[in-house]
Amino acid sequence: MSTDFSFAHLSDIHMRPEGMLYNTMDGYERASRVVDAALTVETPLAFMLITGDNIDEIEPAASYARLKQLLARVKIPTAFALGNHDVRREFRIAFEHELGSFLAIPGISDYPCHGKTFVGTKRILVLDTLVPKFTHGYLDDGQLQWLATELDQHHDGPTILALHHCPLPIPTRRFAKYQLTNADALERVVLNSRVKPIAMLFGHIHYSHIGLFGGIPCVSAPGIAMGIAPDALQGLRMTDAAGFNLCHVIDGRFVVNPVITQAESRTVKYDMEMSWQ
Numbered sequence: 001m002s003t004d005f006s007f008a009h010l011s012d013i014h015m016r017p018e019g020m021l022y023n024t025m026d027g028y029e030r031a032s033r034v035v036d037a038a039l040t041v042e043t044p045l046a047f048m049l050i051t052g053d054n055i056d057e058i059e060p061a062a063s064y065a066r067l068k069q070l071l072a073r074v075k076i077p078t079a080f081a082l083g084n085h086d087v088r089r090e091f092r093i094a095f096e097h098e099l100g101s102f103l104a105i106p107g108i109s110d111y112p113c114h115g116k117t118f119v120g121t122k123r124i125l126v127l128d129t130l131v132p133k134f135t136h137g138y139l140d141d142g143q144l145q146w147l148a149t150e151l152d153q154h155h156d157g158p159t160i161l162a163l164h165h166c167p168l169p170i171p172t173r174r175f176a177k178y179q180l181t182n183a184d185a186l187e188r189v190v191l192n193s194r195v196k197p198i199a200m201l202f203g204h205i206h207y208s209h210i211g212l213f214g215g216i217p218c219v220s221a222p223g224i225a226m227g228i229a230p231d232a233l234q235g236l237r238m239t240d241a242a243g244f245n246l247c248h249v250i251d252g253r254f255v256v257n258p259v260i261t262q263a264e265s266r267t268v269k270y271d272m273e274m275s276w277q
């Protein structure tokens with residue numbers, strides 16, 4: 001029996017409340033286009049993975065409600081990571097029903113929203129790298145220990161690891177300090193684990209970025225609310241690019257096809273200051 005499967009990896013929707021644009025662009029309309037493109041691929045999808053910045057932290061309850069409205073068309077299992085623009089408590093309230101037994105620390109609280117879910121024999125482990133009020137990412141000891149325990153248990157089937165912040169080095173120098181600041185600690189957990197994830201998927205940087213991390217493929221999805229140009233040296237060059245990754249496991253190997261639904265055609269904003277926390 002074939003164990004091949006495919007799934008869609010989306011990231012950085014940055015949903016805002018109704019009537020509020022994102023850099024002059026209608027985020028709902030852009031996200032609809034990407035979600036529809038993912039849902040109409042000919043390849044059957046086992047699940048959808050969305051790696052954070054699901055909202056843009058403005059009026060979180062209204063933004064999550066709008067995100068749910070957008071995702072109502074998705075009839076396959078969906079797993080979420082949280083990004084620096086998400087709000088844990090409101091996410092837990094909005095998705096309480098959908099989260100089921102996913103959360104490692106259940107209930108309505110400000111605790112990290114890491115957890116695991118199964119789609120058949122496929123196991124998806126999600127980390128929460130959000131540091132409230134800051135742009136960079138960090139994994140506390142509790143989550144690193146949780147991951148080490150999960151990866152120490154035998155599992156019949158592939159394991160996929162997801163998080164928001166980038167654990168790889170990036171070319172956009174001034175953006176680098178806003179990535180996962182303790183990626184070395186995460187890499188030690190992966191290197192020392194008995195079960196190796198088949199892939200590690202992330203977002204946050206809004207461009208396609210691929211490398212090895214702890215010996216496993218580590219891949220970002222393009223952004224949805226906006227793109228970021230990987231060649232910008234002076235700051236952050238935001239574009240109107242958008243897309244998602246069509247991911248496959250074929251004969252036990254992980255492969256990715258980036259699907260660009262909106263090619264980069266114009267610079268929306270060039271942020272030279274980078275004065276975030």
Ligand SMILES: [Zn+2]
Nearest residue numbers: 012014053204
């Ligand atoms: Zn983002």
